[in-house]
Amino acid sequence: MAGVQGKSVLVLGGSRGIGAAIVRRFAADGAAVTFTYAGSKEAAERLAAETGATAVMTDSADRDAVIARVRDSGPLDVLVVNAGVVVYGDPLEMDPDAVDQLIRINIAAPYHASVEAARRMPEGGRIIVIGSVNGDRVSFPGISAYAMSKSAMQSMARGLARDFGPRGITVNVVQPGPIDTDMNPADGPFKDLVYPAMAFKRHGRPEDVAGMVAWLAGPEAGFVTGAMHTIDGGFGA
Template sequence: MTQFSGKSVLVVGGSRGIGKAIVKLFAEGGAQVRFTYAGSREAAESLAKETGASAVHADAADRDALIAAVKAAGPLDVFVYNAGLLVVGDPLTIDADAVDRMLDVNVRGAYHASVEAARLMHDGGRIVAIGSVNGDRIPFEGLTAYGMTKSALQGMARGLARDFGARGITVNVVQPGPTDTDMNPAEGPMASMMHSVMALKRHGTAEDVASLVGYLAGPHASGITGALHTIDGGFGA
């Protein structure tokens, strides 16, 4: 698979889980890949060694550091924003600082990094943000703040699709449902509850999500923009 040969790709939040699978997909496709990480240095260095990608330390909550990392990547063909935090709790008692940091990473980081990527992006480029099925549906208590951040990505993608459409740059959101990662393990305490409302009674895989990102970044998706692409095993059906 060499459909991304010669392409320049930046993945924000690429050291673990879905981000790791995305980095591997583009690297295996022949792209020149850079990815950022915040706290998982060992995992990032291991992935860089395995794939030949470049690992860059940058906290997605730090706007200046994040913009600097995007600028350093130079002109891009594909930009993927995968950084995200999950803060769950009763809105009346949840830690306000934790919610604010989640907003910084999930929303502000996504917006500022996507805009900076587009500033230097080749015409016909691709921007993909990793959202969540919770942007459409809140099935359980305690997800208000998280769902709010993922709904914000929907509005961002629709707007940026309009703003960058004249340059042929597409902007899309991929919305995973329960996916087997450190954040939401397939054998975790909530798994049976989630599976009970899914059409497919299992977690998805990070590779499933990466494959959808790869399609949206590839040559056959040039007419798809401002859209939400749910991959949730029927969680929201």
């Protein structure tokens, strides 16, 4: 797609799953892509070799490292914040450190990365955050901390869209439903919890999400900002 040809793209959390599909899509569309990883060095190196993208280790739980990575990636045309974790279970039994870690990765990192990217982003820049349908709807117990973090992306995008709108920068959230990845495998435990509520009784593919991200990064989406873009097989219908 001509829209991102030669553009500078940073994907936070690109080594696996949805993030890897986004890296593949932007690389195929001719963008200059850098992506971060934390634990999956080998997968990141394989993806870099396959796509020509640049893989760099940056732990999204480390605020200063995230800010430095965005700053050092130079003026970005597109920032995609995909890195995310889930904690699942009875909140009364949950390790508070795991919840705080989730808050650092799923809330603090997207905020600080977006603000840092906007410092040098040119007019027409795009900030795209991967939220979740659980930002809108929490249809089963055990995911309150995760859902809280994804709702936070909604108000962040609405606010930053207004902050950066005068400079022609858009800020949007993509909200997937169940997507077949390591986090939520098609044969995993969430299937029975969400399929009854879905129009399509199946998981989506990471490439489906990457397509929506690519559209938001392209010229046709220049008037789209401060908005949530749900891709969920009818889970929220």
